Structures are given as C-alpha cells and as structure tokens.
Amino acid sequence: MTTARFYHAGCPVCVSAEQTLLNLLDPAVKVEVVHLGDQPQRVAEAEAAGVKSVPALVVEDQVLHLNFGASIDDLK
Amino acid sequence: MTTARFYHAGCPVCVSAEQTLLNLLDPAVKVEVVHLGDQPQRVAEAEAAGVKSVPALVVEDQVLHLNFGASIDDLK
Numbered sequence: 001m002t003t004a005r006f007y008h009a010g011c012p013v014c015v016s017a018e019q020t021l022l023n024l025l026d027p028a029v030k031v032e033v034v035h036l037g038d039q040p041q042r043v044a045e046a047e048a049a050g051v052k053s054v055p056a057l058v059v060e061d062q063v064l065h066l067n068f069g070a071s072i073d074d075l076k
Numbered sequence: 077m078t079t080a081r082f083y084h085a086g087c088p089v090c091v092s093a094e095q096t097l098l099n100l101l102d103p104a105v106k107v108e109v110v111h112l113g114d115q116p117q118r119v120a121e122a123e124a125a126g127v128k129s130v131p132a133l134v135v136e137d138q139v140l141h142l143n144f145g146a147s148i149d150d151l152k
C-alpha cells in the first residue's frame with residue numbers, strides 16, 4: 001500500500017489544495033495529514049523530506065509542492 | 077466521474093510530477109495529459125483555467141500547481 005504525507009499549516013491555500021487533491025487520490029493510498037502549525041516538532045521531518053513550502057505531498061522520496069501557502073521557514 | 081487535465085511541457089520536473097501524481101490518483105478519475113510544447117494552441121485554454129506554470133493539474137475550477145517546471149509565459 002502506498003502511503004503519503006500531506007503537510008499543511010491550516011492556511012486557506014493549504015485547505016483548498018487538500019480538499020482538491022485528497023478527493024482525487026486512489027482510496028488505496030493512505031494519507032497522513034500533518035498540520036505543522038499544530039505540530040511544529042514535525043517541521044524538521046518535513047524539511048528533511050525536501051518540503052520547502054506548504055501545502056506539500058510527500059510520497060516515498062518525492063515531494064509535490066502544491067501551489068504556495070507558506071514557506072517552511074515561516075513555520076519554524 | 078471526475079475529469080482532470082494535467083498540463084505539462086515535457087520538462088524533467090513535469091515528467092517527475094506526472095509520474096508521482098498520476099500513480100496516486102483514483103482510477104475513477106479520468107486524466108487528460110496535455111503537452112503544451114506539442115500543443116501550443118492549448119496554452120490559452122490552460123491560462124484561462126488559471127494555470128500560471130507547469131506542471132499543473134486542473135480539476136473543475138481548481139488549479140494545483142505542482143512544483144515548478146516552467147512559467148506559462150515561457151510557453152507562448
């Protein structure tokens with residue numbers, strides 16, 4: 001089973017992208033939604049995965065940055 | 077059935093995003109892949125849908141810009 005992590009920060013761009021994207025994904029894809037505003041201790045993990053801005057979807061070693069809500073630097 | 081259009085221009089960023097994203101989508105989502113380098117007459121259609129850069133996925137009236145391959149202006 002494919003697993004993915006969707007990182008966001010609650011911003012309007014993030015919420016919009018989340019709604020659009022998650023509705024399109026294969027139901028077999030398990031998505032963990034991580035709100036970096038609520039879980040700032042996970043910013044380092046996101047950055048290590050290559051996330052430069054949110055919203056972003058991380059799948060295995062690939063990062064898809066979706067539109068632009070906020071820079072990861074602004075979440076530290 | 078949901079239909080989506082994936083606009084790209086053959087760039088490495090585009091191809092990578094296409095492979096990552098399309099593998100995750102629900103098989104019930106019908107995706108039309110549009111190569112704007114091969115079909116420059118469709119640049120105006122992409123722009124009208126709100127596409128600012130490629131690769132981008134358009135779903136109904138939502139645009140998801142995925143990473144950044146090229147500006148739509150550079151495809152005109």
